[in-house]
Amino acid sequence: EPEVTQTPSHQVTQMGQEVILRCVPISNHLYFYWYRQILGQKVEFLVSFYNNEISEKSEIFDDQFSVERPDGSNFTLKIRSTKLEDSAMYFCASSEARGSGDTQYFGPGTRLTVL
């Protein structure tokens, strides 16, 4: 069964460093998303992406964050200068379409630890 994959599973970085989290969405899906879950908190939407453009972003997704689809398979989330509060699980998701009624399938997540 097709699935969303993410690498690395765990990333440890120093505050102020740049990190890139990678995702391979399900191959026939056209819409891509990043969510995060800070320990003990809800899963929060960060950004949605379609046709090489950001469709929507949350207030969390500030100028330190960027997303890119560098090739036909990968979808990346970059954090330019990490802060302690960026420590969280980051989940990538994809869906066939974006209409309400389209299920998003999630990857296993990347645990980001900022020291």
Place this chain on the structure above:
Amino acid sequence: DQQVKQNSPSLSVQEGRISILNCDYTNSMFDYFLWYKKYPAEGPTFLISISSIKDKNEDGRFTVFLNKSAKHLSLHIVPSQPGDSAVYFCAASGTDSWGKLQFGAGTQVVVTP
């Protein structure tokens, strides 16, 4: 901004009995609701969904009920099995923000022998 609420942080149920998980929402623009199951150190796994034009959707042991007037949905798992022990998230999306899922805080389900 708590548009989706799961007021029960935990639920303990005996194997073979019914598990009932509840979820309330406030945004009347929501028209698609999903339940995800999550094990520790894994991503949310899609379980079942329901569109706002329906009031019930069933898939095997899982049934989701939607009461639009009360802005309430519930997930029934019957019979509960030990492998059902996980955190269950309710999520919703709507026509005012397609694709952006709003999640509840989750309910930890423990199925005991």
